[in-house]
Amino acid sequence: MADAPNSPQGTATPPKTETKPKGRVIYKMRVAEIRDYTPRIRELFLKCEEPTSFQFRAGQFVMLHVPAEPKPLLRAYSIATSEQQTDGYRLIFNYVDNGAASKFVWDLKGGELLDFTGPFGRLFFQEPPTEQIIFLNTGSGVSQHFCYLESNIRKFPDLRYRLLFGVRTEQDIYYREELERLKKDLKDFEYEFVLSRPSADWKGKKGYVQNFISDYGYLQKPTTFYLCGNGGMIKDVKHKLEAEGFDKTKIFAEAFD
Numbered sequence: 692m693a694d695a696p697n698s699p700q701g702t703a704t705p706p707k708t709e710t711k712p713k714g715r716v717i718y719k720m721r722v723a724e725i726r727d728y729t730p731r732i733r734e735l736f737l738k739c740e741e742p743t744s745f746q747f748r749a750g751q752f753v754m755l756h757v758p759a760e761p762k763p764l765l766r767a768y769s770i771a772t773s774e775q776q777t778d779g780y781r782l783i784f785n786y787v788d789n790g791a792a793s794k795f796v797w798d799l800k801g802g803e804l805l806d807f808t809g810p811f812g813r814l815f816f817q818e819p820p821t822e823q824i825i826f827l828n829t830g831s832g833v834s835q836h837f838c839y840l841e842s843n844i845r846k847f848p849d850l851r852y853r854l855l856f857g858v859r860t861e862q863d864i865y866y867r868e869e870l871e872r873l874k875k876d877l878k879d880f881e882y883e884f885v886l887s888r889p890s891a892d893w894k895g896k897k898g899y900v901q902n903f904i905s906d907y908g909y910l911q912k913p914t915t916f917y918l919c920g921n922g923g924m925i926k927d928v929k930h931k932l933e934a935e936g937f938d939k940t941k942i943f944a945e946a947f948d
């Protein structure tokens with residue numbers, strides 16, 4: 692699990708010349724663009740306004756301050772952008788019925804100024820990396836994995852990356868364009884959608900991401916697993932891997948629910 696929201700920042704120690712600001716910095720971020728991929732998946736493109744830059748490490752999350760009385764409600768969102776980008780980031784939101792942050796985010800029209808704190812979390816990409824990296828995600832969990840992949844394009848372009856993305860139906864598929872772009876930039880990256888409730892026409896993988904991991908030969912090749920999204924999926928994958936004798940120190944997970 693991730694650090695508690697008010698845990699210390701997981702960023703590298705700042706250079707000695709930098710003075711650390713007192714108290715927590717509130718980042719004012721402008722909603723520069725809104726993309727609705729499906730009725731329940733929305734991505735916000737956020738630009739730094741004050742302070743004018745934001746630094747983080749791949750795998751970290753920020754806390755959105757949802758306006759409320761007597762004080763804002765804080766909700767965690769994993770950054771979906773490369774850690775090399777410092778003028779803003781993208782966040783992917785999965786709509787939760789009756790959710791306070793979900794309602795707030797789906798009411799946005801663009802141009803608003805939002806409050807964030809962070810970065811938080813210590814689930815960094817493990818270095819030195821293993822030969823094979825397997826990402827398993829559901830819902831909006833692709834955000835963290837996309838961030839690792841985009842951040843690794845220059846640093847580790849030659850690893851064997853595999854990603855399984857679990858959604859319910861064909862209508863819930865999103866981020867294909869972004870994943871295709873990664874395929875062009877990385878030497879050995881493959882991804883597939885796994886649908887739990889596909890139509891009769893679906894020719895791809897059906898069921899749950901955990902049903903397909905045995906295709907990857909992780910007991911023969913040095914492999915690291917990154918799991919993100921639904922807690923049930925994470926539990927099932929860990930259980931399966933541990934039962935097979937896979938080294939559990941090579942499994943890294945972040946549950947969103």
Ligand SMILES: Cc1cc2nc3c(=O)[nH]c(=O)nc-3n(C[C@H](O)[C@H](O)[C@H](O)COP(=O)(O)OP(=O)(O)OC[C@H]3O[C@@H](n4cnc5c(N)ncnc54)[C@H](O)[C@@H]3O)c2cc1C
Pocket residue numbers: 693752766767768769770782783784785786787788789790791792793794831834945946947948
């Ligand atoms: C480290 C971390 C990173 C996260 N990153 C992301 C991210 O990138 N994108 C994203 O969409 N979410 C992410 N989440 C989840 C996010 O923080 C919120 O919990 C989620 O958006 C729901 O907030 P809400 O205010 O809309 O709902 P709430 O008002 O908190 O909850 C409303 C109801 O929905 C239930 N509920 C709460 N959360 C979930 C959930 N995730 N799934 C199903 N039911 C739920 C609650 O039990 C409650 O009954 C992350 C969570 C963590 C811990």
